[in-house]
Amino acid sequence: MTDTAQPTPDDPPRQTLVSGTTRLYGVLGDPVSQVQSPGLLNPVFARLGIDAVLVPVHVSPADLETVVRGLQRVGNVDGLFATVPHKASAALLADRCSTTVEITGSANALRREPDGAWYAENFDGSGFVSGLVQAGHQPKGARVALVGAGGAGSAIAAALLDAGVDRLTITDPDTPRLTALVDRLAAHWPGHVRAAERPPLAHSDIAVNATPLGLRPDDTLPFSPHALPPGAVVADIIMKPRDTRLLRETAALGLQTHHGSHMLTGQIDSYRAFFGLGTPR
Amino acid sequence: MTDTAQPTPDDPPRQTLVSGTTRLYGVLGDPVSQVQSPGLLNPVFARLGIDAVLVPVHVSPADLETVVRGLQRVGNVDGLFATVPHKASAALLADRCSTTVEITGSANALRREPDGAWYAENFDGSGFVSGLVQAGHQPKGARVALVGAGGAGSAIAAALLDAGVDRLTITDPDTPRLTALVDRLAAHWPGHVRAAERPPLAHSDIAVNATPLGLRPDDTLPFSPHALPPGAVVADIIMKPRDTRLLRETAALGLQTHHGSHMLTGQIDSYRAFFGLGTPR
Structure with a gap:
């Protein structure tokens, strides 16, 4: 799936011609121009022969409910993805949700069920862990420092614990949010x-940035990698820019870096299964 | 524009790869799978180098307002098209509208204005008349029988009168709707x-079907072409099937036929100008 999601120059990205019969998926974000999922998933749809398109949907937090309630009434919308800053709100706009969504209070995929209800799932965490394992960084038994207890951070925390990390330490300036998350996870x-x-x-083997810091060039660092021990891994969830200032400073120190794109490519198989999109031809 | 809208086998339809930066247009219909505009306009976007996609939006009349209010809040939605049965309702969901929309009470294109307001226009009538003239059927001075006083019929009536028909006779089983339209036009x-x-x-030179009759194979005829004089033209606004039963029976009688697709291809230049989409490269 990684090959189909990252076309080479010999195999340029293709897009199904959108016609009256095309099924729709939307990715909700604010901003949205940086989202990578349409550019990754649309060539997959084309390769699978699926008459569907994933479009970006730019919506402010104040308008999210109005927009989602409208899209949920569109007969050929089969699913919605939520990205920053809508993952927590998206969980509340589903009729039913998975255990991960219950624990994290955060969703990044909603699908229409056969009975017409909307079901919410969260793939950020499982995608992040898959990407970590695929890159050779084993979370099992590791000591992990996670910065950020928002939508993505919550999901990553649950998935890391599910994958068997020995000790997960979470930081976030929003203390009530942090405490509530840790209580739910500790249960x-x-x-x-x-x-x-x-x-x-x-005292960490892996440090993870799960905040939006690094999206903009003038953002401060979420944490300084200087204090990490030799051999440690710094993972960023920011996808654009690919090399955030955090990862550049980490590389300069001779430590291991893990890019945000791994989280998304790790999710594509999960998305396909969730939306019932079959297997490649 | 007709060439770009109807690609040949040597020049297959292309589609811009949809990414996070793509601007959105939607066509609202119920049903929607038969709509031709995405298949026609998306290759035009690609040819013009415009990062935009027109997607079908299947919405029932009961849900139209909820869906449109949602889509109007989406930051990267620049325009909406309305087709059967939403053209009259769409006119009411704009903040401002053109004179044609005022007369017909019907809109098939809404765009976001620089001040954020939504402006409604109707191209069905002007597109129909352009298509008729391009096919060599001059409406000026003609006697025209128009069947159907709904959204498309109203717009076609206004455009035919504007083009100088000598006598326009309109029929519709919905007498209040018919009377109200004729009163507005007569003014x-x-x-x-x-x-x-x-x-x-x-006693008609041109007879026009502006009803949905003919979309389904078991529909009754909107009118029987047998009574028309030799040389008369029968125009249908149904685009799919291309050859409706009405047009097949017309052709069998040796009369002239005018397909529904002319109305849409006649509109594409108007749409481009309305949405400020520039000229082909």
Whole structure:
């Protein structure tokens, strides 16, 4: 699937000609121009012979409910993806949801069920862990510092605990949000998760940025990689720019970097299964 | 424009790869799978180098307002098209409208204005008349029987009168709707328009079907072409099937036929100008 999602110059991205019969998927974001999923999934649709298109949907937080309620009434909309800053709100706009969505309070995929209800799932965490494992960074038994307890951070926390990390430390300036998340996680994985004011970088094998810091060139660093031990991995969930300032500084220190794109490419198989989109021809 | 809208086998339809930066247009219909505009306009976008896609939006009359209010809040939606059965309702969902929309009470294109307001226009009538003239059927001075006083019929009536038909007779089983339309038209073009219970086919040069009859194979005929005089033209606004039963029976009688597709191809230049989409490269 990675090959189909990242076409080479010999195999340029294709797009199904959109016609009256085309089924629709939307990705909700604010901003939205940076989203990678349409450019990744539309060539997959074409390759699978699926008459569908994933379009970007730029919507502000204030308008999210109005827009989603409208899109849910569109007969040929089969699914919606939610990205920053809509993942928490999206979870509330579904009729039913998965356990991961319950724990994290965050969704990044909604689909229309056969009975017409909308079901919410969260693939950020499982996609992140798949990407980490595929890149040779084993989370099982690791000590992980996670910065950011928002939508993506919550999902990544649940998936890392599910994958068997030994100790997960989460930081976030929004203390009530952080405490509530850690309480929900500790109920499922007691003894392995805690909140902290600052990430314990000197005693971490993997440090993860799950904040939006790094989207803009003048953003401050989510954390400084200098305190990490030799051999540590710094993972960023920012996809654009590919090399955030955090990852550039990490590389300059001789530490291992893990790009945000791994999280998305790790999710594509999951999306296909979730939306019932079959297998490549 | 006709060439770009109807690609040959040597020049297959292309589609811009939809990405995060793509601007959106939607065509609202119920049903929607038969709409031709995405298949016609998307290759035009590609040819013009415009990063935009026109997608079908299947919405029931009961859900139209919810869906349109949602789509109007989407930051990268620049325009909406309305087709059967939404043209009258669409006119009411704009903040401002053209004179044609005022007269006909019907819109088939809404665009976002620089101030954020939505402006409604109707191209069905002007597109129909352009198509008729391009095919060599001059409406000026003609006697025309128009069947159907709905969205498309109203727009075609106004455009035919504007083009100088000598006598326009309109029929529709919905008498209040018919009377109201004829009154509005007569205020602008007195002495040239009237309502009738049955189309005066024996005394018509052009007969137009502006009803949905013919979309389904088991539909009854909107009118019988047998009573028309030799040399008369029968125009259908149905685009799919291309050869409706009405047009097949007309051809079998040796009369002239005019296909529904002319109305849409006649509109594409108008749409481009309306949405500020520039000229082909």
